[in-house]
Amino acid sequence: MNATESVNAIKGGEFLIRDTPAASIFIPEEWNEEQLMIAETCTNFLAQHVVPNLNRIDEQEEGLMPHLMEEAGALGLLSISVPEEYGGFGKDFKTSMLVTEKLGAGNSFSVAFSAHTGIGTLPILYYGTEAQKAKYIPKLASGEWKGAYCLTEPGAGSDANSGKSRARLSEDGKYYLITGQKMWITNAGFADVFTVFAKIDNDENLSAFIVEKGFEGLSLNTEEHKMGIKGSSTRQVFFNDCKVPVENLLSERQNGFKIAVNILNLGRIKLGGATIGASKEIITQSVRYANEREQFGRPISKYGAIRYKLAQQVIRTYASESAIYRASQNMEEATEHMVATGMDEIKAKLKGTEQYAIEAAIIKVDASETLDYVVDEGVQIYGGMGYSAEAPMDRAYRDSRINRIFEGTNEINRMLTVDMMLKRAMKGELDLMGPAQKVAGELMSIPDFNAVDEEGLFVKEKKYIANFKKAVLMVAGSAVQKLMAQLGKEQEVLMNLADMLIELYVSESIQLRVEKLVGMRGEEACKEHLDMMRVYVNDAAEKINKSGKEALNAFAEGDERRMMLMGLRRYTKTEDLNTTQARRNIAAKVISENKYCF
Amino acid sequence: MKILVCISQVPDTSTKIILKDNNTAINNQGTTWIINPYDEWYALIKALELKESGIATEVHLVTVGKADVEPVIRKALALGGDEAIRIDADSTDSYQTASYIADYARSVGYELVLCGKESIDYNNGTTGTMIAELLDADYIGFATHIQTEGNTVIVQREIEGGEETDSCSLPAVVSCQKGVAEARIPNMRGIMAARTRPLKVIIPTEVVAVTTILSYELPPAKAGIRLINPDNMDELVELLHTEAKVI
Numbered sequence: 001m002n003a004t005e006s007v008n009a010i011k012g013g014e015f016l017i018r019d020t021p022a023a024s025i026f027i028p029e030e031w032n033e034e035q036l037m038i039a040e041t042c043t044n045f046l047a048q049h050v051v052p053n054l055n056r057i058d059e060q061e062e063g064l065m066p067h068l069m070e071e072a073g074a075l076g077l078l079s080i081s082v083p084e085e086y087g088g089f090g091k092d093f094k095t096s097m098l099v100t101e102k103l104g105a106g107n108s109f110s111v112a113f114s115a116h117t118g119i120g121t122l123p124i125l126y127y128g129t130e131a132q133k134a135k136y137i138p139k140l141a142s143g144e145w146k147g148a149y150c151l152t153e154p155g156a157g158s159d160a161n162s163g164k165s166r167a168r169l170s171e172d173g174k175y176y177l178i179t180g181q182k183m184w185i186t187n188a189g190f191a192d193v194f195t196v197f198a199k200i201d202n203d204e205n206l207s208a209f210i211v212e213k214g215f216e217g218l219s220l221n222t223e224e225h226k227m228g229i230k231g232s233s234t235r236q237v238f239f240n241d242c243k244v245p246v247e248n249l250l251s252e253r254q255n256g257f258k259i260a261v262n263i264l265n266l267g268r269i270k271l272g273g274a275t276i277g278a279s280k281e282i283i284t285q286s287v288r289y290a291n292e293r294e295q296f297g298r299p300i301s302k303y304g305a306i307r308y309k310l311a312q313q314v315i316r317t318y319a320s321e322s323a324i325y326r327a328s329q330n331m332e333e334a335t336e337h338m339v340a341t342g343m344d345e346i347k348a349k350l351k352g353t354e355q356y357a358i359e360a361a362i363i364k365v366d367a368s369e370t371l372d373y374v375v376d377e378g379v380q381i382y383g384g385m386g387y388s389a390e391a392p393m394d395r396a397y398r399d400s401r402i403n404r405i406f407e408g409t410n411e412i413n414r415m416l417t418v419d420m421m422l423k424r425a426m427k428g429e430l431d432l433m434g435p436a437q438k439v440a441g442e443l444m445s446i447p448d449f450n451a452v453d454e455e456g457l458f459v460k461e462k463k464y465i466a467n468f469k470k471a472v473l474m475v476a477g478s479a480v481q482k483l484m485a486q487l488g489k490e491q492e493v494l495m496n497l498a499d500m501l502i503e504l505y506v507s508e509s510i511q512l513r514v515e516k517l518v519g520m521r522g523e524e525a526c527k528e529h530l531d532m533m534r535v536y537v538n539d540a541a542e543k544i545n546k547s548g549k550e551a552l553n554a555f556a557e558g559d560e561r562r563m564m565l566m567g568l569r570r571y572t573k574t575e576d577l578n579t580t581q582a583r584r585n586i587a588a589k590v591i592s593e594n595k596y597c598f
Numbered sequence: 599m600k601i602l603v604c605i606s607q608v609p610d611t612s613t614k615i616i617l618k619d620n621n622t623a624i625n626n627q628g629t630t631w632i633i634n635p636y637d638e639w640y641a642l643i644k645a646l647e648l649k650e651s652g653i654a655t656e657v658h659l660v661t662v663g664k665a666d667v668e669p670v671i672r673k674a675l676a677l678g679g680d681e682a683i684r685i686d687a688d689s690t691d692s693y694q695t696a697s698y699i700a701d702y703a704r705s706v707g708y709e710l711v712l713c714g715k716e717s718i719d720y721n722n723g724t725t726g727t728m729i730a731e732l733l734d735a736d737y738i739g740f741a742t743h744i745q746t747e748g749n750t751v752i753v754q755r756e757i758e759g760g761e762e763t764d765s766c767s768l769p770a771v772v773s774c775q776k777g778v779a780e781a782r783i784p785n786m787r788g789i790m791a792a793r794t795r796p797l798k799v800i801i802p803t804e805v806v807a808v809t810t811i812l813s814y815e816l817p818p819a820k821a822g823i824r825l826i827n828p829d830n831m832d833e834l835v836e837l838l839h840t841e842a843k844v845i
Contacts, residue, residue, distance in 0.1 A: 034792075036669075037672075037792070038789055041784050041786070041789065044783045045783055074785065075783060075786060079786075593614065
């Protein structure tokens with residue numbers, strides 16, 4: 001890509017007001033041979049080392065998880081995106097996302113892996129001095145040392161900057177003495193290096209510190225008893241005048257909150273990747289069981305009620321995946337562009353990720369809720385066996401639930417989605433006002449009743465998605481106008497707006513993916529993909545309508561409300577579609593392949 | 599010692615086999631291909647172990663196939679090996695395949711040729727013996743353990759009711775099965791190196807196949823399972839006698 005193209009590339013959040021050409025997005029059907037080999041290594045690693053040991057992992061057998069991490073490290077899986085000078089492989093963001101996705105099927109191992117390679121390693125890699133990086137990164141990259149991240153406190157969860165942990169300089173000026181209590185710390189039980197957030201003296205903002213396990217004053221509580229991800233070590237970490245050498249301050253004083261936010265942006269999209277990997281595995285297990293389990297003389301996969309579930313699992317997973325890799329590509333290209341214009345690579349990575357923070361939040365919510373849907377229906381397909389701890393769905397169901405809570409709850413992420421969008425508009429980075437006014441004007445004009453006359457495989461869906469954008473702009477524009485400063489407090493409305501944005505982004509992502517795929521493979525080879533796209537966009541229209549209606553009824557009144565509700569109906573109108581037949585087609589494909597095959 | 603490892607591309611065991619052209623051919627559209635497990639897990643890994651222990655100086659991989667087998671041979675190279683050779687021919691005939699490999703092996707001169715005990719597609723298990731015959735080298739099949747001492751290869755193999763130890767002098771061809779080595783997973787370093795390791799393509803002098811495939815047939819669909827109550831052994835015996843006709 002040259003610099004001119006990058007300038008014209010869609011910016012973060014711009015999906016609401018601009019169209020994206022299908023050719024410009026990355027789709028997982030484009031993985032190259034080397035990336036597929038890496039993916040296979042991950043799958044084989046899980047099959048040989050993790051899956052046979054899932055019970056032992058969940059029992060937290062002494063030393064097992066760190067040993068598995070070291071084995072993953074020996075294969076190079078902990079250092080995919082770590083630069084070569086620090087012992088890594090310097091691979092691009094999409095490749096590291098692919099590894100996260102494939103290992104995402106590894107239950108508690110996946111959590112330990114993600115925490116280590118993400119929040120455990122990246123703060124030091126991205127913000128560390130040369131000396132800090134040289135000391136810690138090669139050991140984290142190889143798995144010799146394991147990493148953890150201490151942000152959350154008993155009284156500071158979603159409101160992370162309100163933490164009570166404090167750091168003060170020792171009298172000799174050689175150490176920071178950290179005092180405080182950190183909670184829900186993943187990998188704490190075996191971590192060697194902790195990135196710890198605390199405020200220095202009475203600072204307004206957090207600072208970050210690199211703390212080694214052996215530093216005086218650090219101690220661990222016992223393991224938490226959790227609903228799921230039981231094999232993941234989760235403990236409280238106590239700091240009692242913990243002596244941290246001054247050279248272990250990470251980045252600048254008071255820069256900790258920024259580090260936390262930026263690392264979370266990455267963590268969110270990565271969490272999306274991991275949950276999709278788990279979803280695909282659960283679908284494979286669901287379809288295999290449905291093909292084997294016979295009732296009334298036939299495999300239950302022959303029954304429409306089960307086929308519906310299988311199809312829906314597949315559609316949602318494929319759609320979420322489309323969004324994840326579309327955004328991953330955007331982040332990567334933005335980074336490359338900034339590097340090409342002279343920015344330092346690490347800084348460019350952070351900026352590139354930050355640019356698509358809205359998409360990352362959308363993906364975090366969407367993909368975690370997709371997995372929750374997939375495991376829930378997985379349990380249902382397994383029936384009585386789904387409720388038995390002997391079958392795999394029990395663990396999958398419990399393990400899935402945390403994904404809607406960590407890396408920012410889905411509620412926080414929904415609010416952030418809208419908040420970031422509006423802030424960018426106010427800063428003038430995103431022109432929402434112009435398009436929103438255009439939609440308002442259109443409301444007064446004679447409607448075109450959404451008639452689609454043109455021929456073409458994607459004409460209808462493109463028209464629907466263009467209208468979804470208008471629906472969001474209309475409701476959001478009106479909410480801002482009516483509620484103004486109060487909008488931030490009307491959380492129900494924010495949830496509605498976020499849901500509309502999520503459905504819009506994911507609809508557009510699956511549509512663009514299928515359009516590009518048809519261009520590559522032809523229509524005949526993509527019949528089920530087209531069905532997935534049609535069903536998803538059709539259902540998205542209903543959801544956008546519902547959320548929009550709820551929001552408008554909450555804040556608009558009188559004729560204006562009636563007019564906007566009419567507009568909303570117009571913008572979410574779709575032609576009749578036999579979704580039952582489409583789902584049957586999709587289900588038939590996975591049933592015949594006996595696995596997730598898209 | 600130079601070792602040549604024979605690598606065959608086979609369909610993944612979970613791939614659904616679909617026939618076409620009136621059952622005279624296999625529809626390979628959508629097939630997932632893998633390295634024949636006996637070639638990968640045992641023959642190739644053993645060769646790599648021999649190199650790692652300083653016994654072998656070079657490990658070369660050879661496959662017979664058209665360009666579409668290259669991803670699989672590169673996958674093998676990701677595990678290790680100094681170079682790969684693709685003999686550009688499409689063959690489902692053991693004699694033809696063995697002739698191509700033997701012609702190539704003769705031109706280079708390998709002390710040891712390792713292959714899997716069979717490939718899991720056609721399961722003939724004859725290519726190794728034919729290569730040995732064509733090279734006029736000794737052959738030991740179904741190895742479960744291989745070691746070398748000077749110019750001798752010592753092989754343990756399973757036989758009916760026990761195990762036998764054979765030895766022969768090099769050059770030799772040995773076919774491998776479970777026990778010879780432990781399967782490995784390609785690591786990142788290997789995967790990245792696979793791209794840069796040489797993959798030579800050789801156009802063979804044509805050898806005529808000695809077999810012709812007339813038609814394919816899928817195995818009968820898995821029949822339903824009958825569960826017999828353990829308290830009712832008489833019924834089981836009766837069914838084994840009258841229905842299954844095995845006793």
